[in-house]
Amino acid sequence: MRQAILDFTKQFDYEPIIENSKSLATHNSFLLTGMGGSHLAADIVKSIQPEIDLTIYSDYGVAPASKEKKTNSLFIASSYSGNTEEVVEAYTQAQNEGITTAVLATGGTLIERAKADGVPYIQMPDTGIQPRSALGLSLLALLKIMGENALLQRVQQLKQILQVPALEESGRILATQLANKTPIIYTSTKNKGVAYNWKIKCNETGKIPAFYNIIPELNHNEMNGFDLQEKSKELGKQFCVILITDEADHPQNQKRMRVVKELYEARSISVIEQPLSGKSPEEKIFQSLLIADWMALHLAELYNHEAEKVPMIEEFKRKIA
Known part of the structure; x- marks a missing residue:
């Protein structure tokens, strides 16, 4: 754990890549389902920019919302392992309801399904650390999928600022x-x-x-x-x-x-x-x-x-x- 803390700022070198990006349109509204360490990045985004239209849901399925809200939002299935059962169920619901979807994970079921379904995804590197310790990676991936490139660049600059x-x-x-x-x-x-x-x-x-x-x-x-x-x-x-x-x-x-x-x-x-x-x-x-x-x-x-x-x-x- 000590080494994970000391190495934390190295995460800001990460350059997330969106796969299947051609099917990803620009959105101004977001619905995210994530559990445990997999929604911490979204919590931090809301702390930095409270005005962002981002609904964070930590339960089975997609956050309850009107049909119009779901139609106009990007649903983000966030699971560090890619196997979190609440998030996998949310992905299934989103696909069944025709909600535009993206996936953030290191692998697992969600990445497999995103590949098979042609859904945009970012596969984060699996460095062997716990989800709570991978907050830098998760935050950069989330900002990339949301199109928040200016904030992403600001966050990456923290590598030169933070003295761990x-x-x-x-x-x-x-x-x-x-x-x-x-x-x-x-x-x-x-x-x-x-x-x-x-x-x-x-x-x-x-x-x-x-x-x-x-x-x-x-x-x-x-x-x-x-x-x-x-x-x-x-x-x-x-x-x-x-x-x-x-x-x-x-x-x-x-x-x-x-x-x-x-x-x-x-x-x-x-x-x-x-x-x-x-x-x-x-x-x-x-x-x-x-x-x-x-x-x-x-x-x-x-x-x-x-x-x-x-x-x-x-x-x-x-x-x-």
Whole structure:
């Protein structure tokens, strides 16, 4: 896992190629089905450019939409392995309904079917890393299939900007602060994809429970669960909030985060502020996610967990097969 993190920026050398591209028209609306690490790239696209008409669906089939929406959208079947059953079912549905379709995968059933059906596809290189670690490859492939070439080029420039080894100490310190704690990651709606990425890195790499939520929504419900009283105050001691702040957030949301921190700390809930930093949205996001990678790796080491594999997920897949 350490080497996968150190080598991460090499992914930005990737030049995605669309096969069967003659049948791919330009679209301004997109429906994507992807599970786990296979929708993380789409989450990041929405964080960088929230105005993009991209619906992300993580379930069996194509996202529920009107006939007009489906007719005018490109459906993207995203599965790193190419074998994810929810996404394979979505591909079948899209083909049966005549929805224009494209595939992103490293191989498997989806690539085989795309070849047989003449469907546009990008076959990403299978480097042996976990889907969550292949975010650079997945993001470039997604941007290519969406025709977002300007953003693709900006993302590729991150290879010269991100200093991966220099971020390890920040991740190590965070892991130390989180010892024997359950992280809850809070951020703004705009950065929801960032918080979700942090959560799954804790879950899959660190092998610990972790959760996330969004400001301002949590100010209307979740935070009241931390107004602990004498008989319930012990419940709060296991949690530590990581507050991902962003100077580009709505001013009122920035104020909300400051007040959440104040109220939680007054109730003995640990809060760690983790500001996004960088000159562009994509630099901010990937610098933050690399710190999360290092944090999760050091959490795995702290608890003597193997960091890369996901044995419980694989056991689950065997049981439902």
